[in-house]
Amino acid sequence: MNKIEAKNVDFYYGSFHALKGINIAIPTGEVVAFIGPSGCGKSTFLRLFNRMNDLIPGARLEGQILIDGNDIYDRSVDVDVLRRGVGMVFQRPNPFPKSIFENVAYGLRVNGVKDKAFISQRVEEALTSAALWTEVKDKLKESAYALSGGQQQRLCIARAMAVQPSVLLMDEPASALDPISTAKIEELICELSSQTTIVIVTHSMQQAARVSNKTAFFYLGEMVEYGETKKIFTNPEKEATQNYITGRFG
Amino acid sequence: MVKFVENELQNIRKEISDMWMLVYEQLDNAYKSVLNADVTLAEQVAAREKRVNAFELKIDSDIEDFIALYNPVAVDLRFALAMLKINNNLERIGDYADSIARFVLRTELKPADRVLFEQLKLQQMYETALTMLKTTLSSLEHHDIAQAKSVFEIDETLDAINDQAIDVLVAYATEHPDAVRLCIELAGVFRKLERTGDHINNLAEETVFYIDAEVLKHRRTLAKDGDEA
Amino acid sequence: MALQFDPAYNRRKRRLQTAVFGLFRLLSYAIALVLFVILGFIIVKGISVVNWTFLTQAPTDGMTGGGIWPAIVGTFYLMLGSALFAFPVGVVSGIYMSEYAPGGKLVAFIRMMTNNLAGIPSIVFGLFGMAFFVTYLDFGDSILAGSLTLGLLALPIVIRTTEEAFRDIAPSYREGSLALGATKAQTIWHVLLPMAMPRVITGLILSLGRVSGETAPILFTCAAYFLPKLPASIFDQCMALPYHLYVVATSGTDIEAQMPIAYGTAFVLIVIVLVMNLVAGLIRRHFEKKLNTK
Numbered sequence: 001m002n003k004i005e006a007k008n009v010d011f012y013y014g015s016f017h018a019l020k021g022i023n024i025a026i027p028t029g030e031v032v033a034f035i036g037p038s039g040c041g042k043s044t045f046l047r048l049f050n051r052m053n054d055l056i057p058g059a060r061l062e063g064q065i066l067i068d069g070n071d072i073y074d075r076s077v078d079v080d081v082l083r084r085g086v087g088m089v090f091q092r093p094n095p096f097p098k099s100i101f102e103n104v105a106y107g108l109r110v111n112g113v114k115d116k117a118f119i120s121q122r123v124e125e126a127l128t129s130a131a132l133w134t135e136v137k138d139k140l141k142e143s144a145y146a147l148s149g150g151q152q153q154r155l156c157i158a159r160a161m162a163v164q165p166s167v168l169l170m171d172e173p174a175s176a177l178d179p180i181s182t183a184k185i186e187e188l189i190c191e192l193s194s195q196t197t198i199v200i201v202t203h204s205m206q207q208a209a210r211v212s213n214k215t216a217f218f219y220l221g222e223m224v225e226y227g228e229t230k231k232i233f234t235n236p237e238k239e240a241t242q243n244y245i246t247g248r249f250g
Numbered sequence: 251m252v253k254f255v256e257n258e259l260q261n262i263r264k265e266i267s268d269m270w271m272l273v274y275e276q277l278d279n280a281y282k283s284v285l286n287a288d289v290t291l292a293e294q295v296a297a298r299e300k301r302v303n304a305f306e307l308k309i310d311s312d313i314e315d316f317i318a319l320y321n322p323v324a325v326d327l328r329f330a331l332a333m334l335k336i337n338n339n340l341e342r343i344g345d346y347a348d349s350i351a352r353f354v355l356r357t358e359l360k361p362a363d364r365v366l367f368e369q370l371k372l373q374q375m376y377e378t379a380l381t382m383l384k385t386t387l388s389s390l391e392h393h394d395i396a397q398a399k400s401v402f403e404i405d406e407t408l409d410a411i412n413d414q415a416i417d418v419l420v421a422y423a424t425e426h427p428d429a430v431r432l433c434i435e436l437a438g439v440f441r442k443l444e445r446t447g448d449h450i451n452n453l454a455e456e457t458v459f460y461i462d463a464e465v466l467k468h469r470r471t472l473a474k475d476g477d478e479a
Numbered sequence: 480m481a482l483q484f485d486p487a488y489n490r491r492k493r494r495l496q497t498a499v500f501g502l503f504r505l506l507s508y509a510i511a512l513v514l515f516v517i518l519g520f521i522i523v524k525g526i527s528v529v530n531w532t533f534l535t536q537a538p539t540d541g542m543t544g545g546g547i548w549p550a551i552v553g554t555f556y557l558m559l560g561s562a563l564f565a566f567p568v569g570v571v572s573g574i575y576m577s578e579y580a581p582g583g584k585l586v587a588f589i590r591m592m593t594n595n596l597a598g599i600p601s602i603v604f605g606l607f608g609m610a611f612f613v614t615y616l617d618f619g620d621s622i623l624a625g626s627l628t629l630g631l632l633a634l635p636i637v638i639r640t641t642e643e644a645f646r647d648i649a650p651s652y653r654e655g656s657l658a659l660g661a662t663k664a665q666t667i668w669h670v671l672l673p674m675a676m677p678r679v680i681t682g683l684i685l686s687l688g689r690v691s692g693e694t695a696p697i698l699f700t701c702a703a704y705f706l707p708k709l710p711a712s713i714f715d716q717c718m719a720l721p722y723h724l725y726v727v728a729t730s731g732t733d734i735e736a737q738m739p740i741a742y743g744t745a746f747v748l749i750v751i752v753l754v755m756n757l758v759a760g761l762i763r764r765h766f767e768k769k770l771n772t773k
Contacts, residue, residue, distance in 0.1 A: 052654055052657070052658065055654070055657075080660040080662055081660065084660030087658065087659070088655075090654065091651070094651040094652050096673075097673045097674050098669075106669070107660065110659060110661035111659075159659065160658070160659070163660065186254070190254065206321055209318065209319035209321075210254050210320060229319065230319065
């Protein structure tokens, strides 16, 4: 069963051909890592899954992206409904200028959830699943900015998980964090994979190796190779992949 | 990260342990098949050799994945390297068990041969080797360096029995010219058991290397050479 | 060959540095000195006039006696009125320019016009205010017309600070909100506005500080030479500090006797402006501490 499927995806920023003929199938419940040098298109591709690139003027998509078999670029799709089901965690922690509680509740509130008891319950569940509950349960009313960088990032993960997305997109979620916080995020990714399909863009090949089941290698807007992470890291098919993961270029 | 590594280490540890038990069982069964002239058991050992080989390949590839995916350092790296070598040594021991079983299959052992076995101290030789194998596994599981090092002493017993066995076989062959073939085959069995002892030494050395980062290989023999000089 | 350094060159370059930095220091001291002289002059001349009566009484004896109370009240009314106009209009325009139509030719044009608006001499605003608010809309000389004219003057600053405050918010905050299924409007209201607010309010207060000292825009639209009563509605005229200062210093029956009152008025005006700048700074610091995103 494929959660996300991309068929012949071409993407342009104005006249720049950013993604070239990409086909990929991401199975439900897997952790898939996108690796590749800067500017290879991996982040751009990730951001197509929740239509974040819609915000960019002059961007154009060809081909299809299906989630659960439905074309998410179809006219009938409401982009806010789509995004509710496809959570995203960003490179830098971006908590809102609100309390810890309100940060996590935000996704529920903007989607019209009013039931206070339900919101409290979801906030606790989300914070627990982000391994943050025990650290913050006594200071839910405090500003999110009082947390450390690593905690803020886990708060952002909790915020994304609060609306129970079936896909979680992570755009270099640990690149701004210290090694200990990074390790916690990586552990979290493994645990969350039981609840949601995860696609993670990372600059760290070790991170991709540690957390993912499958890895896709991007280079110059093309997807060079996609397969089991073990295979990619022990015996990649393409020479370009080998050169990249062994640090010979990129 | 520690958690992923821990899971993987656990898995490899379990596989090595299983491989170890499998090889132990092979060696033990080969021994029993010789002792009791048990052809059925010997057939079983020969059949299981395939499983040993397949298991070796599986462990090799798992350790390769572990190194590729988790870039282990320090104790984790020593563990991975040690397990790789232990795996290969176990497979060699499995090979010896197989060829001993094959010896049983192609030779019609007679109950009378038991007398010869006793003269050769086959039982002692075998039991020593099995004890060494078991002791080394226990030292790995309990991270017991002293126990691992104790194996080196026991190995000398094997060498001694093997040396004596040659004399016994030469004498026996002279008395019973019709049993020359059997004697040569038995010399091969003892040779294999002696080599098994060497491989178990390697297992113990790798165990110590993993636990203590101490490189024992060759140093021990060098020291012995020094003593003799 | 071993590298040879000339010790004399090193001494020369250090001497040059000392001389240049000395000059810089002197110039900045000079600027501070000028400011102190101006402030000192006003304070010395004005403070002796300022007392409770001066602050709470209307002018008497043909401007040669009494106080400036109606001018203080008038200035506050005008500031309040212009804030009520410039704040919503400015913030909404700023948000529109930053969030809804960024990068377009229209916005570039609007931005250019806004900058030009800021560069127009304030007397021109006064003239426009008289033609449009006073005459065309028939507000008459009134607080309403004056406030709107001053509001127009403050508008470019409010728009600029709002737009910049929104623009400086990292895109990932917008995306973070949108990624949770929020609409653009929800994102602006719940996330961006709270983040931009301190800077917007600071900009507004600074612009009001400037507006409160303007004379020209109210000259034709609102300000009265002398009113014994306080204004009762927004269609009344009012007195204002800067205009009052202008009047007592330039015209009247007895300029000599009026001069101390002029200095007193200037003193009060400067205090009001300084206090507002101080408040703006405090607000900014307070919110920055609270919103420290580092």
